[in-house]
Amino acid sequence: MENSTKTENTIDLRRLWMLLRAHIWSIILWTVGLGAVGFILAAFVVEPIIGAYGDLVYCWIEKEKDGAYRITDDGGTLFKLDPAQENFDLLEEAADIVIGAGFEFDEDNSEIYQIVDLENMAQTLSDLTQLQVALTYLAS
Known part of the structure; x- marks a missing residue:
């Protein structure tokens, strides 16, 4: 008989929930911060390309x-x-x-x-x- 070790990968939902609760403010701050950076880039930095009739060009x-x-x-x-x-x-x-x-x-x-x-x-x-x-x- 061969001696082998089996590794079981289980997900403990309680532990995941506790990790989420422990880092909720970090998650919220990163989401709001990156959303603000994206908004600033889209609103003030990137200029859209406009055609002769004044409408946007899409690809x-x-x-x-x-x-x-x-x-x-x-x-x-x-x-x-x-x-x-x-x-x-x-x-x-x-x-x-x-x-x-x-x-x-x-x-x-x-x-x-x-x-x-x-x-x-x-x-x-x-x-x-x-x-x-x-x-x-x-x-x-």
């Missing part, structure tokens, strides 16, 4: 199954410019600009996107926001 990041990231405008940029998608000259010109800037263009959804790895995500986000602002001035 979405979706993680693909293979680990790459899809950075997209979700079709919002060209929808703002031509909601009914009736101005085919504008859409064609915008598609040419998007493809010329190195992005992909889904004609069915008027979506601008690019699939990148983690290293190139920040630069691609910057490029997409600049492209979105440039496109809003195209129709104004």
